[in-house]
Amino acid sequence: MEINTLKLCGFAIVGAAGAMLLREVRREFELPVRLTATVGLLTVCVLMAGPIVKYAAELFGLxxxxxxxxxxxxxxxxxxxxxxxxxxxxxxxxxxxxxxxxxxxxxxxxxxxxxxxxxxxxxxxxxxxxxxxx
Amino acid sequence: MDVTLILKVIGIGFIVAVSAQILGKTGRDEQVTFVIIAGIVAVIALLVGEISTLFTTIGELFGF
Structure with missing residues (x-):
């Protein structure tokens, strides 16, 4: 899975813009958009942190x-x-x-x-x- | 991370908002509530899988 900062920024901006628009139109749907953006970005964070955690575990094992x-x-x-x-x-x-x-x-x-x-x-x-x- | 998911959620939100406005103008206020609830349930159904994936990934990463 190729991840770059540009994609992350795009995802965050789309989420923020969607949440802002829906806040004006119908407030009930602001929260799901915010949640979707948060969950998506955090999933990427966890996937990126995988090698770091594995390396830390190896260092601990030494x-x-x-x-x-x-x-x-x-x-x-x-x-x-x-x-x-x-x-x-x-x-x-x-x-x-x-x-x-x-x-x-x-x-x-x-x-x-x-x-x-x-x-x-x-x-x-x-x-x-x-x-x-x- | 899939941009289509967030676009789906935004799309459902807009469809529900427009439907609620039309139904409200035509005097069917009781149906507005059902449309909003259906929209929220649909969005949550989309989100649950993603939240589950996130929690499973964290659990696997930290050895649960």
Whole structure:
């Protein structure tokens, strides 16, 4: 899939112009146009970010300490992106309370995901303290 | 990213707007509501697939 900046700009401008026109004619259809433009552009962003994420995962894999944390960190980034997208969609539709609940759920899920890392860190710290005789 | 999708959504919006105006002028106000609802449902049906693709792509990228 060949993507260039000109196409992205064209897509964004068509979406913005359509949303502006429909706002004047019939307000109900402004939101779907905005959503379509946002979803299209974000899909391209995610597709473009694919190689970067894979490279970051490879770099994480080189380090034996960070290797096991890499999966957790990447999944946490994914959860953050998904909850942010979902909450933005909810805010666009005029329901900020659902957006806030979704963000809270995402934060709790990330905390749950990182619990093994936290326990590993605490074990390491307690091991160091016991070695030093404290 | 497909420009035809956004053009489809804009087209449906304009068709619904014109239809609603014509129906409103001819005194069929109750049908205006149905036309608007049908238009919104059609647009959402178009959008759901794209949103699903976006979320699936993010999920696959970050290892869900």
């Amino acid at each position: 380090s034996p300490i960070a290797g096991e944390a890499a999966t957790i960190v990447l999944r946490a980034v994914g959860i953050a992106m998904l909850t942010r997208l979902g909450s933005d969609f909810c805010r666009d539709m005029g329901v900020p309370s659902v957006a806030a609940a979704l963000e809270t759920a995402g934060k709790i899920e990330m905390l749950l995901l990182s619990l093994p890392l936290l326990s590993t860190a605490l074990d390491t710290i307690s091991g160091l303290l016991s070695q030093s005789g404290l």
